[in-house]
Amino acid sequence: MPHDTSAHTGRYPDADGYYGDFGGNHWPAPLGPALEELATTYEQLRSSPDFRHELDTVRRGLQGRPTPVHHLENLSDQVGGAQIYVKREDLNHTGAHKINHCVGFALLARKMGKRTLIAETGAGQHGVALASAAARFGLDCEVHIGAIDFDKVNANVSLMRLLGARVVPVASGQSTLKEASDSALQAYTEQHAHALYAIGSAIGPHPFPMIVRDFQSVVGQEARAQFLAITGGALPDHVVACVAGGSNALGLYSGFLDDPEVTLHAAEPLGKGARLGQHAATLTFGTPGTLHGARSVVLQEHGAPAAVTSIASGLAYPGVGPEMAMLAQAGRLSLDTVSDDEAVATFLRVARTEGIIPALESSHALASAIRLAATRPPAERVLVNLSGRGDKDVGFVLARHDTLGQRDRVPPV
Incomplete structure (x- = not known):
C-alpha cells in the first residue's frame, strides 16, 4: 500500500x-x-x-515482502535489559529498504x-x-x-x-x-x-x-501488525532507526507516529567526533537551512553545507528530510549519536551473536538500541529497523577493523 x-x-x-x-x-x-x-x-x-x-x-x-519481525534473543540475553527485536528489511531483494x-x-x-x-x-x-x-x-x-x-x-x-x-x-x-x-x-x-x-x-x-515516506510506510504498517501478533497485543516501548535523509526511519516510524506511548529514537552518525567535519549528525548539531530544494536542518559552515564524515556511506549527508526535522523540533524524537568505532563493534557483535550481518548504516541503529536496552527493564521491548544487510561492508570492515582475533581457530586433529 x-x-x-x-x-x-x-x-x-x-x-x-x-x-x-x-x-x-x-x-x-x-x-x-x-x-x-x-x-x-x-x-x-x-x-x-x-x-x-x-x-x-x-x-x-520481486521484493519478497512481507519482511518479518525477529526477536534477537541471544543479543537480548547478553545485554540483560529490554528485549530487542528487528524489522528485517535486510531480507528485501537487493538487500535493503x-x-x-x-x-x-x-x-x-x-x-x-x-x-x-x-x-x-x-x-x-x-x-x-x-x-x-x-x-x-x-x-x-x-x-x-x-x-x-x-x-x-x-x-x-x-x-x-x-x-x-x-x-x-x-x-x-x-x-x-x-x-x-x-x-x-x-x-x-x-x-x-x-x-x-x-x-x-x-x-x-x-x-x-511525501512520496518516499508513503512508499516506505509499508515497513511501519507491517511491523505494527507483526509486533501486535507476536506480543499478543502490545506495542513496542521504543522504536529505533538510523537517520540521514530519513527514508528508513520514517518508514518504521509511520506505524507508530500516532502512539504517544511509543518513544521514537533517531540514531545519528557521530563519525570520528563532535567537531564540525568529523560527523554527519544533522539533527543533533545542525541549524535551519536549505539543501537540495527544501527547507530543513543542515550541517553548515559559513552558510554552505559542511563537510561530513561517517564510516557508513549512506549516512554521510549534511542534511535531513523536512519531516524528520519537524518531528525533532516538536520533541517527538529522542536523539542519539553513534561513533564509527561503536558501529563497527556492533556490526561484528551482531554477526557473531545472531548470525545476521547488518549494514553499517543499520549498525548505528542497533548500537543505539543496545545502549538503550541496557538501561531499561526486561519487560520493555525495543524494535529496530534493520534497514539493510552488510554484505557490501564486509571487505571494508575486515580490511580495516578486523578485531575478531584467533579465538575460533580449532587445532588440527
Missing part, C-alpha cells in the same frame, strides 16, 4: 509541501512544471486500487510515460534497488555515486551495471553522497522531459519527501 492513512500523515505535508517550518519547493523555476506534473500524477494514483494492487504484486514477487520506494518510482515513471530513472546513491543499496526496479519495468537507469563510494562499495557498482544501469562517478567536493545528489539533480534538470528523479531518501522539494 503506497498511502499511509494515519492521522499524522493525513496532516502533513500541507498544500504547499511544508511540514511545519520545513519543506516546500526551493528548486529552480524551470523545474516547476515537472514537479507539478509529478505531484498531480501521484495524487491521482496514490489511492487508486489498480495502482496499489500492481505495487503490492511487485512487492510480493530502498527497494520499497524504488519500485514505486518505477511504476510512477511508467504511468507518466517517462523512459529513464535518475538517482543518487551512497552505500550503493539505493542504486542497486533502482537498477533492479528499472529492469523489471523496462526503463533506463542512471545512477550517480561519489568517487570515494564508487571504490568503497565496488561490489554494488558491479551489481548496478549487471542490472543495466549507467553508473556516473562524481569526483567533485568530498566525492560522497552530497555531491552525488548534486550531480543527479543536475541530470534531472537537463532530462526531466523524459526522465523521473527517483530520489534516494525523504529529502528534496515537494512532493518527493
